[in-house]
Amino acid sequence: MDLTYTAEEDEFRARLSRWLARTLPELPPPPDPLDWPGRRAYDMGWQRRLYDAGYAGLHWPVDAGGRGATPTQHLIYLEETEKAGAPYVGANFVGLLHAGPTIASEGSAEQRARWLPPVLRGDEVWCQGFSEPDAGSDLASLRTRAWRDGDHYVVSGSKIWTSHAEVADWCELLVRTTPVSESVPKHRGISWLAMPMDAPGITVRPLRTLAGSTEFAEMFLDEVRVPVANRVGDENDGWRVTMVTLSYERGTAFVGEVVACRRVLGELAREASKNGRWDDAVLRRRLGRLSAEFGALWRLTQWNVSESQHTGGVPGVGGSVFKLRYSHARQELYDAAADVLGPGALDLGHPWALDRLSSLSYTIAAGTSQIQQNIVAERILGLPKGR
Amino acid sequence: MDFQLTEDQRALRDGVRDLLEGRFDRAALRAAVDASERAGTAPLDRELWRELGAAGFFSLTLPEAEGGVGLGLPEAVLAFEEAGRVLLPGPLVATFLAAGDIPGAASGDVMVTSADGSLVAWLDEADVVRGDVSGAVPARSVDPLTPLHRLPAGGSGASGGAFRAGAGALLTAAEQLGSAARTTEMAVQYARERAQFGQLIGAFQAVKHLCAQMLVRAETARAAVYAAAVTGDPLEVCGAKLLADDAAVRNARDCLQVHGGMGFTWEADVHLHLKRAWVRAGAGRSAGDAEEALAAAL
């Protein structure tokens, strides 16, 4: 076990932090958190700077346009950008963290050439069209249909909870290419398509979240024509491709946020010292325990990243262990923040009030805690599948 | 950075596991519990203590020049984790910490205990006692394999902050980790054998989710304990102890729940894990103090 960084890694960190110190002051002021088009422009502007400086797609393979960095370098990148207060991946989330890596590992040469560079440059935004009104946790029961018509699929159905749909150029879309039957169980017969969001027949209807923003949407697909060439992986083999996507989603998506939570915890302590709440021993101890919690979560991250470095590639089920613990810890953090703020926590003008609201999604999005517990119990612990 | 066990560390862990499973298996554990019941106090197996000494258990971190094995805290943590898995009784941590300066401790010929906080374990059996134990009165220990004395209020013997905040706390946390991992395995094993309503209880989600949370607790504590062993950072040790105490105590309770009525029997080992976890959680600095220390550093 070695927690020290190599000279090369230190050097990488130093170069990155110098670049961040130089670049961040040049950024325009951040947009209103409820303004999605504004956020797209801001997030893409940041991605472009990363691209120009050679930091885009750090952890992607070189032949996919990435930098082929080791998982440890990626970790350093997440740590330093967060510490420096750099913008989040934001609207580029799906493209950079799951559609991109999925295309990089499952796509053809032409597909990689078509879709990956614009993601890295910050030119194109992706969204994820997996969930449907009747297929959330039970994703494989999705019903959106795709018929073959020459060299196109004709897609009809609807999707829901599609984050960033309002501002996306592409959608990683799961469709049913063969109806469920006795010979085709529900996990078969699914295909993974890249759907252009400007195709005729797509209606996006924003949904308002409990935080007041329109960060996700409903999507209605009415005979949308998607070229067969846009299918990643074989026809009816989309479930396997999807598992690759989801492992990325759970494996690395939250890593940088742990650093952010540790920073927020420090801010909480300072705020409490200022407003007198620090005198409350119960609150103080709660913050102390949260500090242990986030310290451990950061170490768990390093453990998982080291493990993936050994097993080479796709993050393992350790991601589910992490996601379970982290999603709850994050909610506890912002509940503690509300205690620190007192009545101020009810003022949406305070960033912690909005963060507290958005933390409520963490135990639901990307697989609910219940589903993650099933995954841990069945795939790690080997308990029997339930009905 | 490479936060995974090295080949050597794996080999060491496997070696200690083999030794302990051979020398202190379930039959030995239950025999010790029975003997403790008969005698009214836990007997300590001196022969086993010396065997541990001969195998280098107490001298793992002593320099080779002083007859030790010359390894570091991470290796000691792995060994103590194994001791925690099998519920090895005795003042392992105090003897380990004394190995450098009390003759005979390293070889297992001398058993050392220390006054720490308001309780002292193994006072009657120990050859050497560190700290002030005047006024200690015997208690009827909740853990059949850890005899306890209580120290008078205010006069806590405190053998030094080194145990409380440093290596002692870390090694105790490592034992808790071993116990937490073991109770997870016990629960999973039972859930795969016991059937109700025509199916294995492990297929019921309510049971599955208890088991999943047990693994999450154990693995989170593992990351914290191993990292603290590598950095030796006192605050990280504090955090690791908090998380490991929590994992050991709560996992034992959940394991008991998964075992149903069987879990409430003397016959099942679950209560032994829970009771030892309570004793270890009470060793050294209190959880409240550890939380305060972490808060003060924010």
Ligand SMILES: Cc1cc2nc3c(=O)[nH]c(=O)nc-3n(C[C@H](O)[C@H](O)[C@H](O)COP(=O)(O)OP(=O)(O)OC[C@H]3O[C@@H](n4cnc5c(N)ncnc54)[C@H](O)[C@@H]3O)c2cc1C
């Ligand atoms: C902020 C946010 C952003 C999202 N972004 C996207 C996106 O971009 N693209 C996308 O495709 N999806 C997205 N989702 C959808 C998300 O993946 C689903 O909400 C999630 O998988 C749960 O599905 P559901 O909402 O249909 O809930 P349901 O599946 O109906 O679950 C309802 C409740 O039942 C429980 N439950 C369901 N099945 C089981 C079971 N087998 N065992 C035990 N309990 C069970 C759940 O845990 C939950 O508590 C997003 C969700 C949120 C909140």
